[in-house]
Structure formats: C-alpha cells, structure tokens
Amino acid sequence: MRRIYLAIVSNRQHVTFFLLLLISVRLLFINNAPNVQLIRSKAIDTFSFFLVPLEYYRSLVGLHDENDQLRNQNLQLKLELEEFLNLKKDYDHLRELLEFRKQSQLTLVPANVLMKGITPHATSMIIDVGQKDGVQKNMAVVSSDGVVGKTILCGDFSSTVQIYTDMNFRISVRIQPNGTTGILRWIGGNEAEIQEVRKNADISIGDRVVTSGFSNIFPKYLPVGTVTGVENIRGRYEKKVRVELASDLSRIADVFVVIKDAHEE
C-alpha cells in the first residue's frame, strides 16, 4: 500500500494528468446530462450577476457617443425632410412588415447580450433573460435582422444561447420564392451553406432564405439570409447553396427570444 502511495506521489503530475484528462473526456460525453445542465445554468446565473453592472456601465459609456450620433442624425433628418414624400413606398413596405409581425403573433422577449463567449471562436452568448421571464431551453433567438440561435441553457435570470457559428448548430430553411428546403449551417465569417437542396430547384442569387417551420424551435418565415451562390455537386443529387447571413453577430447587442408562436397552438 505504501509503495502504491509513494508511486502516486512521485508520479503525481502523470496521475493528475490522466485523471483530469479522463474527467474532461467524460464531460464531453455527458454534455446533455441534467446534472451538468443544472450546474451550467447556475454558473451562468452567477456569472451574469457580475456582468449586468458591467453591461450597464458599458451602456452608460456608449450613451455619450450615441447621443452625438443621434444629434447628427437628427440634423440630417431635418435636411432630408423634403425627401420624405418620396419614401412613401418604403413606408408602405414597412407597414406590410408590421402587419406580418401582428399576423405571426410571435411573443418576443427582448434581451440584452451580456457576453459573446470567451473561447477563440464564439459559439455562444449569454443574455439577461431566463426562466423568470418565461424563457426555456430550445427557444429561437432572433435579432431585428434575422435568426441568431437558440437557447440551450436557462438559469433564473440569464440564458446561454447557442449561436449559428457553433458547428453543431443546424437550421431547417426554405429558399424563397422557390420554396425549396434544406439544412443550413455556418461555414465561416458571415456565410453559411445550405445542404440537401434538390438539384433541379431553381435558385437564384439574391433569393431570400427563411426558416422552414419544420422544427419545433424556429417558427416559419423568420429571416435567415440571402443567397450569394449556388454550386452543383457532380455525381450527387443535391446542390449547395451559399448564404450571406442576415444577422451580423459582431455588432449584435440586443436580441429577442421567441416565446411562442400562436399558429402552433
């Protein structure tokens, strides 16, 4: 026994290494275990407690710049007042969008982004709403531009969002106006790729990409991006479609969590 003890002590760096390596590998395999999820949700709650004042300070610092920008914008708007009549067309279009929003009856919970992950590549973000606000796991998260991701962990006051840059994030999409469906995943920068698209589908650059509504997470017709390229794969019955994503994660500061879709009820 004493020999074993001495052997462990004298090789403690190797023993510790193998032990912690095994634990790490084990953790990788039990990612979705309830206990792990619970610990992680408590961790983000605790962590966001420190982030909220920081975010408040950041927003205060940003207020001065924002104020300057708004003054500048206000001046420009006054000068451009005469042009407003010509913008009636745009106004009508916006009104259509608003009507769509009313029709879709999505219940949206606004949220501030507290942090965009800390790993070398951003794969998640923490937002300041949680179960107390009605947010639960696997709810769609969108910005005013389009889909951002989905909630994967929910604490009481904060949640972790798996954003589209995570390699394990997939979303079922529909290409408009054709209506062809496929599976979208991020490939780098602000670009994504749609796979499993029928080879005979008529898709053009500039076509809009929206959510298909096939999943239980994302309601249909949420904007995702715009088609930037179409590639036929030789020897396969599908084509690849490149998409420029609508939401720019580098600038995102506010998001909405889609709580429910009245169409589904």
Add this chain to the structure above:
Amino acid sequence: MKNNQLILITLGVLALQFLIGPWLTIRGVRPDFFLILIVYIGVSNGSFFAVIVGFLCGLIIDGIGVGSYFGLSSLIYVLTGYLSGFLKGKYQRFIPATFTIIWIGIVLLSFFIYSFFRFQYLWDTDFLQFLNIWILTSFYTLSLMGILQFVRPLR
C-alpha cells in the same frame, strides 16, 4: 510562481479574457489568454500545477462560454499544461530555437485539437479552409505570445 500569485494571475487572465477578448476579436477569432497562461505555468511551475490550473480554467470557460462540447477546453488545457510542463528547467539544456519551436508546437497542437473538434466537417469537406482556421487561430495567440517574450520570456 507561488500559489497566491498563481490564483491572482489566473483571475487577472480571466478578467482579461472577458473584458479585452471581445475587443481583440478579428473576423470572429479572438486570442486565447488562458492557453498562454497555462504554457507559462507549465514552463515555470511544471506539469502538476499547469494541469490543475488548466482543468479549472477549462471548466470555467466551458461552464459559461460554450454552445456545445462542454469539457473540450478542459481537455485541451490539461494536455497543454502537461506537455508544457516537460519544458520546466529545460531552457538551459536546449538551444533557444529548439525550446521556442517546442512551445510553439505545443500551442499549435492545442489549437489543432480545438479546431478538429469544432470544425470536424471542414476536415472532411474543405481541408484548406480547416487549415486556414487552425493556422489563423493559432497565429493570433502565438503573435501575442511572441510580443510577451519581450516582456517576460518563457524559460
């Protein structure tokens, strides 16, 4: 480094990663200050401390900052700490170039494992893009380590 110093520096790096990391993000890639810390701890304090600090740092990062692959950061940092620990007290034995190449190799290996897990599909479908991501991510952190050599050389 003493234990108190270790804890303080680790907390400092944690703050650095949270506060400065987002500002240094270029095209979605940010430097990994924790990896730098663990290489330094490994070289100055040996494998034992580096492995423990690496595991704990990895848990913190994964606990609050990843969408998937919880445990990956711990695994990478534990490995990095273990390997860099072999460089403890070896600076005098190796010529500086060899010593430098070894720690650069350790950092490259760490990022290779990271990229392999995170970008598995690129490994199969677009290997050049995979290499691009791996090299770009590694190079960013290595550049900072290079700058750090003028302030506090690894030895």
